[in-house]
Amino acid sequence: MKKINVKKGTLLQQKGEISSKIYLVESGLLRSYTIDKKGKEHIYMFGPENWLVADNCEPNTPCQLFIDAIEDSIIYVATKEELLKEGPDLNALLKRLETMQNRIIMLMSSNAKERYEHFVKTYPNITQRVPLKMVASYLGITPEALSRVRQVLSQKT
Amino acid sequence: MKKINVKKGTLLQQKGEISSKIYLVESGLLRSYTIDKKGKEHIYMFGPENWLVADNCEPNTPCQLFIDAIEDSIIYVATKEELLKEGPDLNALLKRLETMQNRIIMLMSSNAKERYEHFVKTYPNITQRVPLKMVASYLGITPEALSRVRQVLSQKT
DNA sequence: CCTATGCATTGATGTAAATCAAGAAATGAC
DNA sequence: GTCATTTCTTGATTTACATCAATGCATAGG
Structure with missing residues (x-):
């Protein structure tokens, strides 16, 4: 479980990526969102302190959500496999x-x-x-x- | 985990009950729904064969959902505690x-x-x-x- | 400091779906 | 089977929200 700092505006994950990660927010604010076929953004979830942000897509399929930082944030990043192993x-x-x-x-x-x-x-x-x-x-x-x-x-x- | 038969129309759980159960559908069809303050029904989920139907409310608080059978059904009923113990x-x-x-x-x-x-x-x-x-x-x-x-x-x- | 860019507000107009209403069709009770 | 009740459809009208457009305010970058 890696701890990282991200600046406001950093894109952590793109729609379509295969191995989408799990983000635990220590401080700051993340958001996950999708963009529909008309180009319109729909925010799925905000991730303030202590929230878990993730795309609950099927394993090994392209994910649906973009995830980025709305504020400078400190977050823990884990793969889904890691998290499953240690028992969620x-x-x-x-x-x-x-x-x-x-x-x-x-x-x-x-x-x-x-x-x-x-x-x-x-x-x-x-x-x-x-x-x-x-x-x-x-x-x-x-x-x-x-x-x-x-x-x-x-x-x- | 009790196995029971229910007739079409049977109400399994009412909004407001405290210890809401988990229902695993073997055959038939359940539905969970809520009723808003204007008396309007909103179906939250259908439960056909092999689906799990439950109200994900906080433990020991009144639940939100009604659950009933749309068809004659055979279902397994478990308490949330049971399910948590045996590892969901x-x-x-x-x-x-x-x-x-x-x-x-x-x-x-x-x-x-x-x-x-x-x-x-x-x-x-x-x-x-x-x-x-x-x-x-x-x-x-x-x-x-x-x-x-x-x-x-x-x-x- | 000034200007560009994005955000919030306000007003005018358009539109998808809600509501209201009535009749037809299906379902169930006896 | 008949009758009653519920469900589905269809049409007319209303309404909440979207869209379009213009202006005012910030904030950021040079």
Whole structure:
């Protein structure tokens, strides 16, 4: 498990690579995202401190996700084989499944405003660290739509 | 790990229950779903033969999902504790993560037609076994929208 | 310091899908 | 079998959000 420093903007993994790695964030902020056929970016996950960032693709197939650093970060890198050998953290895996379940339910049932509220709950401390357009991309809405949602929410306070 | 027979329509688990179980489907078809505050149903997952159906909620907290049988089914039931003790199937877990990742990307980036095509790929053999309105609920669209999508797709063949 | 580049906001317009409504078809109960 | 209930389809209308476009603000680089 190698420890590395990366500068803001560093691309750690490209869509299409075969042996996608696992990244454990010690400090800083990563993001994983995909680009669809229309060239549009969709953020799959943010990786702040202590999060595990990875592409859960099948072994030995091209991965789907790009991973890069939104902030200068210190991260541990491991191959999936390494992690499997030493026995992965089951609790972390279950926690991950829970997060994804919540996200799926959110995406199926929520409008723009509810999605934003869900995001604030899931990532309480990173709203100020991430540009609005990335939050919008994570939520599956446009920056314009998110801007308007935040406007009405801020008027309520 | 108990083996049980359930009739079509049997409710195995309610939203709000504390000790949610794990269900391994031997034959038949289960579904897990939630009901939002407007009373609308959202299907989280179908469970055909050999699928594992479960609510990935935190231990000892109320679960989110209802689980019931869409067909007469034969299933194995286990508590999460049991499964953790005997060491869960890592490959199945990773496969599950992959499925969910694909679903999330689909929900963020696809329109009604693409969602339906994604569904047919993910569950090739159950389109005929599941009423249209449930497929629509799984895809996060209305039955009306799905009906229209299928109409234009069938004209193309 | 000034200018270029990217980001956020705001307004006008377009559009996919939701909602509402009614009828047809399928399914199930008796 | 008939009747009742649910599901599916089709059409008309509405709506939330996307798209397009313009402007204002930052931040970064020379």
